[in-house]
Amino acid sequence: MHKIFLIGIVLFTSLAVSAQRKIPVDSSYNVNRVYNQISGDYPIAVPAKDSLPANVKATRNLVYNVLEHTPFGKRELHLDVFQPESEGLHPALIMIHGGGWRSGTRSMQVPLAQQLASKGFVTIPVEYQLSLEAKYPAAIHNIKAAIRWIKANAATYQVDTNRIAISGCSAGGHLAALTGLTNGLAHFEGKQGIFTVSSKVHAIVDIDGVVDFLAPASLNLVRKPDSPDIEWLGGSYSQKPDTWKEASPIFWATKETVVPILFLNSGYSRFHAGQDELIGMMREWNKYTEVYKFDVMVHPFWLFHPWIDTTTEVIARFLQAQLRAAP
Template sequence: MPLLRTALFLFLIVSNGLLVAQEEWESLPPTKLGAELDEQVESHLDLTFGKGGDRDLLLHLYRPRNAEGSLPAIVCIHGGGWGKGDRRHHANIAKAMAARGYVTVTIDYRLSGEAIFPAHIHDCKTAVRWLRANAEKWGVDPDWIGATGASAGGHLAALLGSSGGVAELEGDGGHAEFSSVIQASVPVGGQSDFLSERNRQISADREIWQAFLGGSQDEVPETYRLASPRAHLDAGDPPIFFMAGEFDDPSTCGRELRRDALKLGIPTGLNVVAGAPHPLLNKQKFFDIVVDQLDEFFTLHLKNEGVPEIKASGDVPKINGKWSQIGGGYGGSEGPQWIIENGEPTLIYAAHHDHLVFRWSPQKGLRVWRDDSPEATSFRPDGKGGYYVVEQTTRQVTRWNEKGERTEVLADRFEGKRLNRPNDLRVHSDGSLWFTDPDFLFRLRPDEFKELEGQYIFRLDPESLEIRAVVKDANKPNGIAINQDGDSLFFTDSTSKNIYRAAIYEDGSVGRREIFATSQFGGLDGLTFDSEGRLWNAAKTDVKVYQPNGSLLGSYTFPSKPTAIAFHPDGWVCVTTRDAAYVGQF
């Protein structure tokens, strides 16, 4: 292989911890749909869905064979730098998703050279309106339509999601009496912020961008704004999930748009496909990963109408109606705490690794309380209008005021050495603070140093600031709770399957721990008592509910690993998981 060719095409792929050369990428089997899939899907080819300028726009439509009733639909948008390709080039995705139970269409749109932006998005919106206009004929549920696309098609899918109601982007391709608003989108390897500095520099000399948008960002900034999915994002927009190859440009991960979406309460997420470059759909291995992710996301947000599948088993207390997901796509979520704000139940919780703290109430919905949080994960009322807070970034226990401003550092050291990573905190009826201090995250943060030899449970007097290690023999203490009488401490250890109980004595010391209950798996997290004295535990695969004697009542299974639980006297409950927050009411 000539040296120049090697320099241009040789890249390294990290997959399962191994370095894999370009030759291995080339050796991966190409994407190919089997004959059995064709048998599962009925095809309707070359249907006219609207006008793009003076020409007809065509699509292919696929539907599960012999499916009855109305199904959610997905608009599939091909890539090609906005200047190449047609409806055939996203047919594999459309067929694969039709076999999963959707009506899918893969569409033409006007390309650069034929027209400049916004013609491309005009045609995509025409396709959505056509689906609604022909919903009865093709068995489409007009209330549940999503979009996905790759590369340039990923950008257009993202823009479809965020630009509902933007008149300049509607176009006049047909079916104007129907809405072009979609209910979910999954861009794959697509751009989402055309106003970024990275894209300003690229647009200055990249011809495909100038052909698409009619010039560089400096020359036509308003066009770049119109084309930018991030610029249109608001709280009414549908869920959006990004997929990108590990070796694609980082801009395809939609980092800034996803953070904006988190702050607005829009469910979002990201799957970076390990070992994959930009054209990941060309290889069967990565194509299958994408299809599975599309199906998971669209099942929740189209088939299930955004209602998560949460299953109760045994004799657990049942909620009225269904659980609601109030936020998602987080890099971690913990610390739910109910308070009363202006006479109504209000929830505080954290997306701590995203540095966000939220408030939510049934009347006001979700709103950001802090967007610069030091990875705070517990918010316990201090009785003075403020909160006792643990901060994972600073490795401190602090006090915040009612505005979310830190006013005091209560503890950051024990016997002269920095705390590990304060994690969960409870307030005893005598006013003392009890918190766990595991050594999470040191392996992921090599610039930080562990100073304490052990991982303890501490008792802290918030007035005198006296701190004592009351449990020293835990491996990795995590969740913590104190019973209503204040005479028993309960805690989990992430390395154990057990929930432990220890007596609390009048002098603040604790007795020998004993096993309260044993779960099937380790990795146990938060603990909380309900008003009936039942202990709820965020276990590895579900939320388990225990009687006061330690017997298991049953469990709730959530879409991802639970982390913490909180109750309000009015019957509200919140469960946080690794990536979302859910509420229900008994």
């Protein structure tokens, strides 16, 4: 009887630990939901599918980092790699999904990653910790760890480490800009993963992502207490002004460190907060920047045909030009 009681305790404890380790997930941001929202106004929209081109090979669900001690126990972070079938080294693009730093998955970047890989780029959609699991700055630490992992494994995946760019969509666009504009700053590196290589990137593609939380178009928004940026940053601007500034990519841009940036914009101006000021700074510094605007009121246009096709062409053209002779 005593033995049965002990077994029961062990089983109960195991179940409790298992339940404790379950990471909360917000699946509200997904392609089907967005399609239902926009299809009435935009009947031309067709969701882009995961469909591997003939000239591309895929390696999926690779572990790039292991977090040993989190509130949810041991945690693996993953990425996917899409490579051109051709020989030799290729420029690479790290790709960050959106979802308000709270929702979304790297799978939402896969159709765009596949199309870009067919044009000669190694593309890498990356998983990162969302706000229900970890607040700022965990995501930026994750992403920089992913870049270092890619560089350390560059030979395996035919990556030219002198030609690496980062892209992101919406919240991912913000994270891509923050990653690229903090090249070489130890404060943003974190303590995760490999440190035998740097996390430097040579170009940024910001797709509808804010670059300044303090710009009027962002700061003046009416927010609920559970708004995505408030949740991710751990409080409102009035509560955490220094954090809101620190997490704004524009404040880290300097003449010496800024890299070429491509902005792809929807018709919603609030997602471009701070963009005009950053572009003005870059032009004064004689640094390359480019803007392409889609005149549609569809924020996640990159998830759908026909816009994903133009998105692919614009990004490919930018990367081909700007990564040709990266330092």
